[in-house]
Amino acid sequence: MPLTIQQERQRIQQLIELDNQSDQDGSAYYSEYLAYVREHLTAFYQKYADENGLTLSQAATRISKWDLAEWKQALSGLGDISSWPQEAVNRVKEQTYAAGIDKGHLLGAILILGIIALTVRQQRHIASRVNTDGKYEVKRMLQAFKLTSKQKKRVTSIITQPETRKIWSRNLWVDSDKLAGDVQFLVNRHLKHGMSLNDLTSILDEHANMSQFKPSQSVADRIKQMEFNTRRIVRTESARLIDEVNMTTYQMNGVKEVDWITEPGACIKCQAIAGDSPYSLDEAPLIPRDTHPNCRCIKMPHLSVMDKRQLAAKTLGLTAEEQAGLLRWVSGDSYKLNSALYSSQKPTGLLKTTMDELDTGLAKLPKFEGELWRSVELSGKELSNYLWKFEPGSNYVPSEYLAFTKASSLYNGNAKVQIVIKHATSGRNLGAFNLSEGEVLYERGSNFKVADTYMDDANRFIIELEDH
């Protein structure tokens, strides 16, 4: 069963929801860290502040028993670190050394311990998210393509390859070190002048409003910045892996071309990329390399109109005969069939077959909701005869099929007579079967109510119908 555009859109939606969940988890981690900073800074303040607040000269004194107890408490708060990655353990060792220098360094080391723990949590979260997304994508590919066990092994190996993880992981630690340095710098800057209770509050002040966002002054904002970085890594790495799983699967299965499916609210760049679809597999842009971080677009094997029609027929449950009837309608039989019905003749032969197929086929198409227009090209006697049928308040029941054009599509607005249905609900949407995208067809004998008739500013005769 090939992949459908609908499935791809659903997949994008699913990933966006997972991203939002990750954001929430991430925010919780960062809030916890902020509370941790607050707790330790307050403890130091209460223990050591004098009339000048907490100062650098106090910070430069040797560590006391109380300090050591604080340090040990922070250390044991990390829990079991034996399963931590080496880069984290190394950093804890470094901080243990720094903590022995003096009070100021010990305070800094405590704050950094929290950042190390935070980074480990984020690293695990990202790894698990990316892994889950990759595995699910492999499953999706397995369902869409009949992969041999060798091929399956190859796609699965993409998820477990350590190379990709190495890069984002290293970047995450670089970010983390930078955050640690900045937090320490911010605290030291206040210690220089004597940290007051007010300073303590302003250091921890969060600015939700972007215009007041001050990562160079507020620890809270600086942490938020790191939170945004992490969000970006989650999305980007998940998208990178999914793209690789997809491309590898397509290559192995001889997919020649791919279509670009944009995420909801896609940027101009991605919309332009999608506009140039389909791409030959070798030339298809890669995500995120050729797009940007946070890109949630996706690529799927190109569907020809025939493919799309086949998929739609299957979903709608259209028989081969019904499909043929619908195709014959759009390819020209409409005129002959309708004029027979209009003049109350009984269609025979192929025309009758088309009519029967169309009747059952149309009933399977979804109903269109929205505004519809129909232009009528009549003049003279024919026109006046025609207009007599539309008495406001009366019913209009044409014996033929009635075709309308969606207001969103181009239609002939110049015709003298225009029929409009402002809130259509019961016409059949031919676009659902990938046929004349803008056309909505009413079954023969449909019942309309004439709501109003009038001349508009352009001297056109407007007939307003209701279809319910």
Ligand SMILES: [Zn+2]
């Ligand atoms: Zn984009």
Ligand SMILES: [Zn+2]
């Ligand atoms: Zn995109």
